[in-house]
Amino acid sequence: MGHQDTPPIIELDQVDKRYRARGRPDVVALRDVTLSVRDGEFISLVGPSGCGKSTLLKLVNGLEPHTDGTMRFRTGTEDRRQAMGMVFQQPLLLPWRTVRANVTLPRELTGGRLRTADTRRAEELLDTLRLGDFMNSYPRELSGGMQQRVGIARALMHDPRILLMDEPFGALDAMTRDQMSLELLQIWERDRKTVLFVTHSISESVLLSDRVVVMSSRPGRIVSVVDVDLPRPRRLSDINTEKFGAHVDEIRRLLDSEHELATT
Known part of the structure; x- marks a missing residue:
């Protein structure tokens, strides 16, 4: 279709x-x-x-x-913002959190306690974006393109439509x-x-x-x-x-x- x-x-x-x-x-x-x-x-x-x-x-x-x-x-949601992910001009990563922790941040802010499934999804997204080897790195250790990939992974974390x-x-x-x-x-x-x-x-x-x-x-x-x-x-x-x-x-x-x- x-x-x-x-x-x-x-x-x-x-x-x-x-x-x-x-x-x-x-x-x-x-x-x-x-x-x-x-x-x-x-x-x-x-x-x-x-x-x-x-x-x-x-x-x-x-x-x-x-x-x-x-x-x-x-x-399909009462609050349309739940169906949306946003990627900004700058990745706006928190420098004191690892790459993985930056990606899981939206889940922590909205859902409280981080589940094993959340961590697994973050790792799958980072693998897809060729960042699997940098999950425990910090933003300052990444190039600009890599930082933007982290921003995209974060926006996709809750699987927005x-x-x-x-x-x-x-x-x-x-x-x-x-x-x-x-x-x-x-x-x-x-x-x-x-x-x-x-x-x-x-x-x-x-x-x-x-x-x-x-x-x-x-x-x-x-x-x-x-x-x-x-x-x-x-x-x-x-x-x-x-x-x-x-x-x-x-x-x-x-x-x-x-x-x-x-x-x-």
Whole structure:
């Protein structure tokens, strides 16, 4: 069954987000955002800096309230946050805890006493992310890419249906970033979680996604949604194909056109 046949797990209908400050005009971060995300779909958000991509993730995760519009979730849980895992731009690891202990932290915070099954799951996730030999290491002993893998393992610890990723590879060098993208695709192919992925890299968005949401300058709104017509599983060599280049060019044209409108 394709994504087009599955019901939406996230629905945003004309969602606005305004920040209010005393004595100053409201700051409109998002305006009239309408988007349906189907269960198991990989969606990337691209757009200029400050356009509200990260804010949109916060609204979905419940970290920020939306101002206007409607948000609907079909996560199968009363508290939608229980169905979500969040990966931030920086891994935000606790330096005094080992890699394994950083991964199990969410379970300890929500479930109290750590069970044997929890430790086993953490170790399985770390093995999957090629960190099995570093379970007892500390964050300072890991490279940037390895630290981000720990952050991904932590977000997956409670087996969320939805994975929210806020430019998780932005601080990594190009080679490490490519490798992390491939590892993320492998995890997604295996588990088919719903992913909302923020990135500034057009190529990265095309390589990873089923659809790419192109956003405008602030106030952020959806300019277009591009369907990525590339077979899966994806490989880095796909970047060199004509169809891949056509998708990249289409998204770049949309961003360039929006930039010209914003500056005129």
